[in-house]
Amino acid sequence: LWKLVPSGNDDGFYYIYSCYYTKKRFVKGGAGNKQVGSFDGKQYDDQLWRLVPRFQADIYTDDIFHFDNRQGSTSITRTISVTTGIVTTESSSFKSTTTFKTSMEASLGGSKASAEFSQALETSLSSSTTSSWSKTEQIVFTIPPKKNFKVMQHKVNFEGVIPSDSCTMMTSIKIFESDTATFSDPDKFIM
Numbered sequence: 001l002w003k004l005v006p007s008g009n010d011d012g013f014y015y016i017y018s019c020y021y022t023k024k025r026f027v028k029g030g031a032g033n034k035q036v037g038s039f040d041g042k043q044y045d046d047q048l049w050r051l052v053p054r055f056q057a058d059i060y061t062d063d064i065f066h067f068d069n070r071q072g073s074t075s076i077t078r079t080i081s082v083t084t085g086i087v088t089t090e091s092s093s094f095k096s097t098t099t100f101k102t103s104m105e106a107s108l109g110g111s112k113a114s115a116e117f118s119q120a121l122e123t124s125l126s127s128s129t130t131s132s133w134s135k136t137e138q139i140v141f142t143i144p145p146k147k148n149f150k151v152m153q154h155k156v157n158f159e160g161v162i163p164s165d166s167c168t169m170m171t172s173i174k175i176f177e178s179d180t181a182t183f184s185d186p187d188k189f190i191m
Helices: 099-108 114-124
Strands: 004-008 013-018 025-028 036-039 048-050 055-069 076-089 134-143 147-160 167-178
Touching: 036 099, 055 099, 055 134, 076 114, 076 147, 099 114, 099 147, 114 147, 114 167, 134 147, 134 167
Parallel strands: none
Antiparallel strands: 004 013, 013 025, 013 048, 025 036, 055 147, 076 134, 076 167, 147 167
């Protein structure tokens, strides 16, 4: 186990001390990935660490389909492709979906739809292979005459500090119908 101790300079840097060997600090001895160790002497800059979020999350509502049939006298049928789940920007494999999921949840913060996103993460990451983290299906919609119709979906773009971590999560869809140019949103789905 390790404990984080602020550098004392109010600069966002920390010393990482061992809880077992209480004088030992985590040290980065060089540029290589494996050049790390511990040290119990004088404090130096190579022992300072800054914690950075793994992801920046951009949460939004996407208009995935819109058809205004208010001038029409007959129903219109359209088939659209809808993807739910997590789509990675690169074909990646993750050693631990638990830490990946935890990092994603932390980047969401206290968003108003965090329960929805947490459930989507849980469902998507339950598969051990990234190719199974999303599902695309064709859905047939019938737009009645005299109706303005749109399909919206919550999405989160996770921009990773490590580029191969970047991905987009897409939740379930919601259908909006209106007799006017605007749509009522009583449950505040649109973010």
